[in-house]
Amino acid sequence: MTLPLDRAAFRYTMGHFATGVTVMTTTAGDRMHGMTVSAFASVSLDPLLVLVSVEKSTVMHELLVQSGTFAINILGKRSESTARFFADNVRLAAPEFREGGYRLGITGSPILSEAAGYLEATVHGSQEAGDHTIFVGRVVALEIVTEEEPLIYYRSGYRSLD
Ligand SMILES: Cc1cc2nc3c(=O)[nH]c(=O)nc-3n(C[C@H](O)[C@H](O)[C@H](O)COP(=O)(O)O)c2cc1C
DSSP states (O other): OOOOSSHHHHHHHHTTSOEEOEEEEEEETTEEEEEEEOOEEEEEETTEEEEEEEETTSHHHHHHHHHOEEEEEEOBGGGHHHHHHTTOGGGGGSOSSOTTSEEEOTTSOEEETTOSEEEEEEEEEEEEETTEEEEEEEEEEEEEOOOOOBOEEETTEEEOOO
C-alpha cells in the first residue's frame, strides 16, 4: 500500500530505518551545548568527512554556526537516559554537563565520559535543506573507547541489538 505524501507518513516510513544514536556537542564562547542526533552519516574517506542534519530552530543550530566545530558522541546501549536527556528542553534550565561526566576535546567540544566513541570535526561546508541544514564536518580527531554494543533508534523507540 502506498502512503500519502505527508509528514505523518514520512515519519512512519523513516521510522522503519534503524539508526544509531549520538549526542552532538559544541562550545560557542563559554557555552557548552549538546543535542541528541540520529541524522549523522559518513560522507568521504579522502578527506575524512561526516554529515549531520540539524533543525534550523534548535539552539544547536545557532551555536554551531558560531563555533564552527562539533563532536559526535556515539552512544552505547546503556545510554538511553542520556539520549532522552539531550533531546528534552528541560535540560536547558541547568548546566547540561555534570562535572566529571565530560572533558573538552581538541575542538573545545564536550566529550562524554560514557560515550562508546567519538569524532570531532570542523565545519567544512553546509547546505540548506528545508527546515534543516546539512553540515559537513572535516574529521580532526576520533577515538573508540569501548566496544559496548550500540544504542539503536527504531520506530520511535530505543532498542539494542539483543
Ligand atoms: C533519537 C532522536 C534523534 C534525533 N535526531 C535529530 C537530528 O538528527 N537532528 C535534529 O536537528 N534533531 C534531532 N532530534 C531532536 C533534538 O534532539 C531535539 O529537538 C533537541 O531538544 C533540540 O535541542 P536544542 O534546540 O536545545 O539544540 C532527535 C531526537 C531524538 C529523540
